[in-house]
Amino acid sequence: MSTTSVRYMREKGQIELALQMIAYEARTHTIRGCTGLSDDRIRRLYTTYFKDTKGTPVRRQRGKSPTRCAIFMRNLETQRQSATLASLLVQFGLLPLYSAQAPLMATRGIAYGTRFCRAFSMYVAICQLPEFCFEKAWALCNALQNGEELVVHSCQQCSGLFVHDVLSLKKPVCPCCRIKGPSLS
Ligand SMILES: [Zn+2]
Numbered sequence: 020m021s022t023t024s025v026r027y028m029r030e031k032g033q034i035e036l037a038l039q040m041i042a043y044e045a046r047t048h049t050i051r052g053c054t055g056l057s058d059d060r061i062r063r064l065y066t067t068y069f070k071d072t073k074g075t076p077v078r079r080q081r082g083k084s085p086t087r088c089a090i091f092m093r094n095l096e097t098q099r100q101s102a103t104l105a106s107l108l109v110q111f112g113l114l115p116l117y118s119a120q121a122p123l124m125a126t127r128g129i130a131y132g133t134r135f136c137r138a139f140s141m142y143v144a145i146c147q148l149p150e151f152c153f154e155k156a157w158a159l160c161n162a163l164q165n166g167e168e169l170v171v172h173s174c175q176q177c178s179g180l181f182v183h184d185v186l187s188l189k190k191p192v193c194p195c196c197r198i199k200g201p202s203l204s
């Protein structure tokens with residue numbers, strides 16, 4: 020492939036991913052981190068493709084990304100949805116199954132962003148009333164990669180993956196098993 024074609028393909032990938040992320044209302048900072056596009060370019064893509072869309076308008080998210088881990092553990096429903104999202108992130112190679120391992124996708128870039136968008140769209144499809152927007156899902160992924168407050172854990176009762184608070188004194192049991200009550204076996 021010629022240098023021009025390589026550059027064209029790369030730029031096409033950058034723009035396609037940026038458009039997907041804008042549609043999910045990702046922050047400019049997050050889009051820039053994955054696509055490598057400048058803030059100005061992202062702003063112009065938003066103005067060209069989304070500013071005058073009919074139907075549900077796409078908002079531009081400004082300010083800092085949500086990082087408080089408490090929102091993921093607030094109640095059984097947010098814990099159940101965190102578990103769904105974490106399992107998808109593991110399956111898409113964005114989180115390791117065991118915290119000691121490195122994830123398949125360690126570098127932020129177009130491939131990482133594209134996989135994240137796919138995982139997020141599946142999460143939205145599975146949870147009919149998603150609790151977490153794109154940026155919150157992104158923050159959960161970051162928090163789980165960081166592992167200081169939250170980790171992916173395997174449930175003691177059903178072996179399913181869920182999000183566990185490292186400071187919690189509760190038994191590592193997933194929200195679904197907690198709803199069902201203690202195992203009789
Ligand atoms: Zn369980």
